[in-house]
Structures are given as C-alpha cells and as structure tokens.
Amino acid sequence: MAEAVNIKRLAQELNISIATVSKALNDSYEISLKTKNRVWNLAKELNYTPNPAASNLRSNKTKTIAVVIPCVANNFFSLSIKGIEEIARQYGYHVLIYQTHENIEAEITFTNSLLNGRVDGILTSVSSSEYNSEYYTKLVKKIPLVFFDRVYDNLDAVRVTTDDYEIAFQATEHLIEAGCTKIAYLFGLENLPAGKARFAGYQDALKAHGIAFIEQLVVKYHDDEESNLQQIKELLGNYKPDALFSSIEEFIIPAYCACRELDLQIPNHVKVLSFSNLSTAKLLNPSLTTISQPAFEIGREAAKCLFKILNNKQLDDEQDIILKSVLIKRESTGC
Amino acid sequence: MAEAVNIKRLAQELNISIATVSKALNDSYEISLKTKNRVWNLAKELNYTPNPAASNLRSNKTKTIAVVIPCVANNFFSLSIKGIEEIARQYGYHVLIYQTHENIEAEITFTNSLLNGRVDGILTSVSSSEYNSEYYTKLVKKIPLVFFDRVYDNLDAVRVTTDDYEIAFQATEHLIEAGCTKIAYLFGLENLPAGKARFAGYQDALKAHGIAFIEQLVVKYHDDEESNLQQIKELLGNYKPDALFSSIEEFIIPAYCACRELDLQIPNHVKVLSFSNLSTAKLLNPSLTTISQPAFEIGREAAKCLFKILNNKQLDDEQDIILKSVLIKRESTGC
DNA sequence: TTTAATTACGTAAACGTTTTCGCGTATCCG
DNA sequence: CGGATACGCGAAAACGTTTACGTAATTAAA
Secondary structure, three states: OOOOOOHHHHHHHHOOOHHHHHHHHOOOOOOOHHHHHHHHHHHHHOOOOOOHHHHHHHHOOOOEEEEEEOOOOOHHHHHHHHHHHHHHHHOOOEEEEEEOOOOHHHHHHHHHOOOOOOOOEEEEOOOOOOOOHHHHHHHHHHOOEEEEOOOOOOOOOEEEEEOHHHHHHHHHHHHHHOOOOOEEEEEOOOOOHHHHHHHHHHHHHHHHOOOOOOHHHEEEOOOOHHHHHHHHHHHHHHHOOOEEEEOOHHHHHHHHHHHHHOOOOOOOOOEEEEEOOOOOHHHEOOOOEEEEOOHHHHHHHHHHHHHHHHOOOOOOOOOEEEEOOEEEOOHHHOO | OOOOOOHHHHHHHHOOOHHHHHHHHOOOOOOOHHHHHHHHHHHHHOOOOOOHHHHHHHHOOOOEEEEEEOOOOOHHHHHHHHHHHHHHHHOOOEEEEEEOOOOHHHHHHHHHOOOOOOOOEEEEOOOOOOOOHHHHHHHHHHOOEEEEOOOOOOOOOEEEEEOHHHHHHHHHHHHHHOOOOOEEEEEOOOOOHHHHHHHHHHHHHHHHOOOOOOHHHEEEOOOOHHHHHHHHHHHHHHHOOOEEEEOOHHHHHHHHHHHHHOOOOOOOOOEEEEEOOOOOHHHEOOOOEEEEOOHHHHHHHHHHHHHHHHOOOOOOOOOEEEEOOEEEOOHHHOO
C-alpha cells in the first residue's frame, strides 16, 4: 500500500545500477566509500528496508530462527524464550514460536514446515508424549538444530541441559537429612532423558542412604489436572509418604491442594519439594522449596550455540552444555 | 543441502508445465481433477512444500503475523500468546514474537522492521514507558494492526480490552465492604488507557462511598524491584493504609514482602488485592484476592479480529471488543 | 612504455513462486 | 455444419534481491 521504495528506486534516484546499490547496502568492498554514503543517506531518507522475501529467496538466508516448545505459558519456557530473544536481537534475527502442547505430531508437523527455507535454524525443547528418535535423527541432518532442556540423546546435535541427576540426588538427600524416609516421587517427563535423570538421581540418593525404593510411592503425570489431584490424594491416603518430591512444576498446585484437602500440614506431616521456576515460590503457604533451573541462561546459551553454528564458528568441541540448577530451601521442607 | 524439490521438479516428473503445477497445488478451477490428483500425489510423495520466500515475494502474502509485547515471562502475556497461537494455527499462520521490555524505542524499531512485507499483520500490547500517539497513528495506516489489553485510544484500529474501569470499581468496593477506609493504590501502566481506567475505577469507587482520595496513598511502579519494595514499605510505615490495591501483577511480590518485613499480617492489618493471572494465587500465604483477566481469550479474540481483517471480512462494526475480568475473592481480603 | 593488477561499477542471470494472457481442443447450440 | 463457449493447459513476465562475471579507468609493476 505504500509507495514501494526498493533498490530499483534508490538506483534511479542516484543514477547508478541496482547492483551497486545492493553492494553498497551490504557494505561490499567493491564500492567506494563515497558511493556507499550516497546510498546509505538516501536509504535512510526514504526509509528503505530490504524486502525480506526477495532477500531470502536469493540468498537462502532468512535471519529467522524457530523456537519449538511445549507451551509458552510456563515459567521455565517463557524465561527461556526471553533469553533466546535477547540473543536473537543481538544477532538481528527474528524469532518464530511454535507450541506443541506436548503433542509429538504437532511437533513433527511444525518442524517439517520449517524445512523449506522458512528459518535458518531451530531451537527446541521436545514434547514429553513420545520419544521419536528416528524422526530427530533425520531432522538434525536437514537443518541446524539445538536442543535445550528436553533433548534427544545420541544425536549429532548440540544439547543445552541442566544437572538433572545431580540436583535430584541433592534434593533427595535434603529430604532425607530433614528426616524423611518415605519419599514419594511425582514423575514427569518419563520418556525424556531429563525425566529419567531426575528419577535416577532420586533413586540413587535413596540407595546411597539405605532407603528402599518403593514403587507405590511413584505417581506419574497425567495431562488432566483433576486426575493428578486424585492420584496424589490416593497416594497420601494409602501410603502415607512423609515427603513429595515433584519432578515438574505442574504437580505443585495439585500437591498443595491434596495436602489441604486431607488436612495434612506442610512440612509437619509431609514435606514438599519441586522442580520449579515459580517466582512466587517464596510466597506460597508454606513457601516452597524448589529446584530452580537457570531458564533464562539456558535460553541464552542455546541461542548462542545455534548462532555459532549458523556462522560456521567452531563449537568448543563439546556438544553438551550443562548448566547448574540450584536447590532453594524453604519452609515446605522445614527450613 | 537437500535435493531441492520444487515446482520445476514436479513439473518435469509429470511432464506438465510449472504453471499447471502451481495452479494445481493451489486448487485452481482451471485445472482438471485428474491433473490435480497427479500433482498432489507426487507432491506428497516427494515431500514437497512451497518455498515461502518465493511465494511471499510473488504474492505479497507471508502467512505470518507478529506479536509485539512487553515480555513473554509474564502470566498475562504468555497466556495471551497461547491464545494467539491457537488461532494462528487454525488459519495456518506463523507467529513471530518481539519483546519490547517496556521500551518504546525497541517497540518502534521492531514494528518498523515489520513494514517491508515481513508479516501480514501485527498484534500488539504496547509498552508502558511512553504514549507515542503520533507514531501509532501513522503505523495503523501502513499495516493491519490489532491492539490487545494495552491499547492506543482514538485510532482507527481494533482494540481488544477488558472492563478495567468496572472491575477496578468493583474491587475497590469489595475492599470498602470489607471495612477498609484507607486504601492505597499501587499504580502501574499510568501512561496507558488501561492504567488510567483502573485508577479511575478506584477513585470513583472511593467517591461513591464518600471516601476521600489521598494522593499519598498512591505508589507508582518503578522498573526496579528493590525500589518498589522500598516504596511500599515507606507507604505502609508512613501512612498506615488498611489495604493495598495493586493494578499490576508486578507489585505482588514486593507487597507481600513489605508486609512480612514490617510484621503486618494480611488480611488482619492490611488487605491486599491485585490484578493478576498468577495460577498460584490461591496457594499464596495468604491466598491472594485477584482480578483475573481472561488473557487466553483476549489473545484468541485479538487474533480472530486480525484474521478477519486480513481476510477482508466485515468486522462487526465494533472497533472495541471488551471482555470481562473476574474478581476472585480470597483470604488476602478476608474471604 | 608496456603489461599487470586493482578499483569501481554495470549487466544480466538466478532464486521459486504466482498470475496474466493466450491458444488449442472439445462441447454446445442454432 | 459453422460459430460461439467453455475447459484445460502452457509461455512468459514479474516480485526484489544477490552475485558471478565483464569492463573501463586508474594505478602499480616491469
């Protein structure tokens, strides 16, 4: 609808060729500083900005990356995106967002739609519904891709994760030191390396302290809020655990609600601890002991890696970048 | 890096022209069903997807919209994005995200970068730092744009908002009915219509109940967390309000912390109420009375409006869509 | 002085689509 | 049977860039 200011227009007004204009705009060594300045000035004057479609088509560079995640309405992911965006801005890149809602089919549909040159690269935290290794094995060969937090193992791709095993081990020890001997585990991400690592950290910490692992104390996450609440209530009622270790943030509300409904006091009757990036954890009743992942830094780091790849910079040989989570002790575990 | 499957390739394999292939792919009436089926089958077989850049360049349609917001790491906005994305998927659109971090210059830079055909339209919730009416007056003439929640008034553009004035009035009445007479106001978004409406609702409710408005009971939001805490502490210490009415979520943590540090019990000594979409409001200590905006629906509604515009559908004459917020009474106001 | 190298710019093709226009064949009606 | 109509398809231009290559003028080297 505007008056179409493009390279041709600039060329006409300056009486030079469009090739010269293009090169000047891209600061090519072939063009004299004098000409460059004429072009730059006019471009600014006319508010010229290059047409991205034309530029993409010719150069095969989109200056765009995609972020494929389960959901933005989650503290971890929204913070990650914030980190990603910050880096993307530094590099002058645009950011597309795709939410899979934990649906692997949506995930595949989205990523497939990105392979035709829509983006230069992908950042993803995969869905937990299924572990489709074959698909990603092929995918990483077709487009630069960096996994963060929820990753696929054994692939030729960079992974940015946290010390899930170690921090889960440490958190479990914290519960044990607080006197707990019947620690229930609220199990999320069971199909993914992160979920498995957290669970292993929990199990190994029990073992290291001579506590038997009891299968009945494990509750697996369901998509449905109500059913999680029910499960936890049954767990609390039937097996009387003295602690709930939640491996994902989504269990917090049902866990707290279950305790209230059963008149169980936290932390007196049951201690609670959860992986979480809730900013209001310290304001909960009682304040919640959390394992806080460096979500913002994970986003930044993952984006940095992707841009290194896109700029053909050497990655510091390491394909795995592991950031440290932190255990923040609060009232829900008696601190 | 792949083996380049494009229209030309399809045309060669089927021994027809690229024009026919293109038309068949777009389900043109000019092409026989027989030919269409041949094309569709081969396209599926070869995993053909059209090159977006080429398509954009020629057709001036990007199938992409931009969302420009202050920050994704905020319950309201992340929920809005979720709603936007849902609608965008239905229409087969892609979604670009831009975070202004309340910086109007970033906002202008971003939106300007979208005017050269990168997107078909924009959804935005503007930054609170400044009210630059002149800029947006020009902008809405250049590209389809829908405002949501944080809008500009008196512009020829669709606005999706909530009943800020009414709900703030109602919330203030709730505090008054709970016995409060010295209700402090934590003032956010003061440059924007939403902020002004909320403040007006508060003031008018006071007036309606014969309570004098006291300037000293108003605290204005600062970017810096620590200074908000200090301000609230001074407010509580110097003027002894019996209620805090927060117009934005960002005041919740400093408000709660200030009360704790000053040993003021909520709701006994001071009642607290806030605009907020915190999912954990009911778990806070004490549980927080909130004005919850229908963030998800706002996102959906705004996106729907934009797509109506993009499809040249008649908008139901109304430029303003106003959704209802809901006051959820909890312990922090004595319920 | 001749030749080679460099500098500064232009020509034109190419990227993969969409779309206008036109053309031949088949169908229909009088 | 002649003319009009519709149908199905192809040729080619166009979208706005980037870039390989050519070229003329200038400078440096021999």
